[in-house]
Amino acid sequence: MSKKILIVEDEVDLAQILAEYLQRDGFATTTLADGLAAMAVLRRTPPDLLLLDLMLPGMDGISILRELRKTSDLPVIMVTARVDEIDRLLGLELGADDYVCKPYSPREVVARVKTVLRRTQSSAGVTVSPKIGGAALEIDADALQARVAGKSLELTPKEFRLLRALAGKPGRVFSRAQLLDALYDDHLDVSERAIDSHLKNLRKKLVQAFPGEDPIRSIYGVGFAFES
Incomplete structure (x- = not known):
């Protein structure tokens, strides 16, 4: 079964390009441009991975990530044009699995999606009890x-x-x-x-x-x- 990727990006053309590249690699994609709509979908039918833009109408990416991490370890890749250190550290501190800055190559994003999914799926192992x-x-x-x-x-x-x-x-x-x-x-x-x-x-x-x-x-x- 294809892994489901939710792309939350208010730049419609960019979201479509990402969706097409991901679909070529066998992923099933859904695109949304509004933060509140994304939050509703995440609560109802969570995907296998979330590509999350930082600046969104309705509800920004940091707020979505903060709310999501209260109940879920869903893999999240933050996508943004804002590169200042505070936002970068804040996103990672809240539990983002990776961080991609615009402009970027869609192929790079696909590679990171595969890497994050592989890393989170292969994290199983023996219980350690120090x-x-x-x-x-x-x-x-x-x-x-x-x-x-x-x-x-x-x-x-x-x-x-x-x-x-x-x-x-x-x-x-x-x-x-x-x-x-x-x-x-x-x-x-x-x-x-x-x-x-x-x-x-x-x-x-x-x-x-x-x-x-x-x-x-x-x-x-x-x-x-x-x-x-």
């Missing part, structure tokens, strides 16, 4: 969830991947560049500060789950390690 202060942190790669005593930590997709990379090899020191590799296939346009933002949010959730414990150790000038 100990923190005597309690088990369960990292279930099949369900894309981290749990303590059966309770989900409610991590964003980026926070989950970051935790899985670190906790999967306790004691190993990861540089920021290595952690970026764990989160993105191509991070040329992603600042290493994005890692700091994700780590900060992840640490808060771990400290709440394990009072008095901070399993992520910072090694000055080198990187980070998970201490179980």
Whole structure:
């Protein structure tokens, strides 16, 4: 069955071009130009991947992504002409799986769609259960969830991947560049500060789950390690 791609883009000609390129590669596409209409479709019949423009009438892309991430890990690629660092980091921090800036090649977007779908579909693996202060942190790669005593930590997709990379090899020191590799296939346009933002949010959730414990150790000038 063809993977379903929802394209939310208010530039109708551009959306049509993207749809045609994706259809040539066997994807089923739907295009929408309004944010509120997109939100309604996402709630009713979610696609396999969302191509989401930042600037939209009705409801902007950031608001859509923020609302979507409350209940869903649906793969999302942000598409925008705005390249300032704040918007870039905000989109990634909220849980976007990739970020494409205009102008771009439609072939590049198709390649990124395939990469994100492959990455999210192949993320299944063995559950890892490291100990923190005597309690088990369960990292279930099949369900894309981290749990303590059966309770989900409610991590964003980026926070989950970051935790899985670190906790999967306790004691190993990861540089920021290595952690970026764990989160993105191509991070040329992603600042290493994005890692700091994700780590900060992840640490808060771990400290709440394990009072008095901070399993992520910072090694000055080198990187980070998970201490179980």
